[in-house]
Amino acid sequence: xxxxxxxxxxxxALDNAGLQRSVRTLQPIGPTTAVLDGREVIVACSNDYLGxxxxxxxxxxxxxxxxxxxxxISGSRPVHAALEAAIEDWFGQPALxxxxxxxxxxxxxxxxxxxxxxxxxxxxxxxxxxxGLRLSKATRTIVAHAAPEAVGKADYLVLEGLYSMDGxxxxxxxxxxxxxxxxxxxxxxxxxGPQGRGAAAAAGVRPxxxxxxxxxxxxxxGAFVVGPPALKALLMSQGxxxxxxxxxxxxxxxxxxxxxxxxxxxxxxxxxLADRVQRFRDGLSALGxxxxxAHHIVPIVVGDQAMSLSAKLLEAGVFAPxxxxxxxxxxxxxxxxxxxxxxxxxxxxxxxxxxxxxC
Ligand SMILES: Cc1ncc(COP(=O)(O)O)c(C=O)c1O
Numbered sequence: 001x002x003x004x005x006x007x008x009x010x011x012x013a014l015d016n017a018g019l020q021r022s023v024r025t026l027q028p029i030g031p032t033t034a035v036l037d038g039r040e041v042i043v044a045c046s047n048d049y050l051g052x053x054x055x056x057x058x059x060x061x062x063x064x065x066x067x068x069x070x071x072x073i074s075g076s077r078p079v080h081a082a083l084e085a086a087i088e089d090w091f092g093q094p095a096l097x098x099x100x101x102x103x104x105x106x107x108x109x110x111x112x113x114x115x116x117x118x119x120x121x122x123x124x125x126x127x128x129x130x131x132g133l134r135l136s137k138a139t140r141t142i143v144a145h146a147a148p149e150a151v152g153k154a155d156y157l158v159l160e161g162l163y164s165m166d167g168x169x170x171x172x173x174x175x176x177x178x179x180x181x182x183x184x185x186x187x188x189x190x191x192x193g194p195q196g197r198g199a200a201a202a203a204g205v206r207p208x209x210x211x212x213x214x215x216x217x218x219x220x221x222g223a224f225v226v227g228p229p230a231l232k233a234l235l236m237s238q239g240x241x242x243x244x245x246x247x248x249x250x251x252x253x254x255x256x257x258x259x260x261x262x263x264x265x266x267x268x269x270x271x272x273l274a275d276r277v278q279r280f281r282d283g284l285s286a287l288g289x290x291x292x293x294a295h296h297i298v299p300i301v302v303g304d305q306a307m308s309l310s311a312k313l314l315e316a317g318v319f320a321p322x323x324x325x326x327x328x329x330x331x332x333x334x335x336x337x338x339x340x341x342x343x344x345x346x347x348x349x350x351x352x353x354x355x356x357x358x359c
Contacts, residue, residue, distance in 0.1 A: 052219025064250025161199030167293025
């Protein structure tokens with residue numbers, strides 16, 4: 001047996017279970033359309049909720065060089081400082097940049113809670129939050145999703161503002177204010193709350209730690225953490241995924257900086273998104289589909305039909321892949337549609353037509 005045959009065997013097992021993954025290459029045509037396998041498709045699974053990846057100001061900002069090192073060595077640039085200042089002006093608290101939301105969540109969860117702390121983590125939290133907690137020496141308790149009454153005594157409580165696979169917003173104002181609250185606003189930034197500050201701001205709640213990303217409604221990549229001044233200083237000194245990694249390249253930071261005024265002011269885009277979401281959700285109900293959540297992430301749970309339904313959608317020119325374990329639980333496979341402010345009404349109707357009535 002060859003030394004690497006064990007990997008091949010594992011791959012076969014994944015393949016047999018229908019769980020082998022592969023990437024699909026999309027060549028964007030515009031904010032909601034792309035060429036996939038030589039055909040034009042409507043993209044119904046992008047996180048570019050407000051179309052900023054194609055916004056002229058964001059695209060024009062994409063200039064600069066690689067950062068050449070960690071922020072703490074050679075990699076800190078004026079554009080990073082300008083971006084942190086713009087976030088501070090937006091959120092009213094010091095901000096620290098990270099290369100991605102994954103890095104930000106690893107740093108927050110592996111640095112803040114320490115041995116002896118109890119961390120309550122929502123059962124549907126994103127893999128990056130789970131992985132951060134796995135690196136922590138604190139005790140984890142997994143609490144029922146979106147159920148404030150299920151949280152016992154804890155030092156920290158970790159939630160998402162808008163859940164990435166279920167599309168729902170937990171009742172943030174109903175949780176106990178005892179634990180320090182950490183909220184990941186990856187999918188709510190720019191879309192919910194005053195000036196797009198997220199689900200917590202929409203609920204009138206100020207978390208102790210807010211994490212948000214520029215890779216979704218921000219239209220580029222990277223992430224930030226905001227909170228009291230000690231948070232920034234502590235993460236800078238002890239957050240391993242801040243310290244031991246190359247800083248955001250200048251063009252990415254510049255795109256994020258250009259996105260902020262649009263995200264803060266995007267009331268026309270937010271309104272158009274709400275209109276399109278309503279049209280899509282109404283259409284789904286009329287077809288007999290039951291969608292989760294109430295916002296721009298619109299999952300329909302179809303179990304083992306997810307991959308065949310996704311193939312049917314693609315046949316009709318709509319790209320929305322099936323979501324399988326381990327991203328979601330076995331039996332809860334789904335199509336996770338995402339709606340953008342830039343989908344036209346006609347495109348929304350075409351997605352509905354491609355889906356057809358529920359069986
Ligand atoms: C809730 C949540 N947090 C964090 C991340 C990671 O963000 P990023 O893609 O910037 O690494 C994601 C995205 O994939 C997410 O859905």
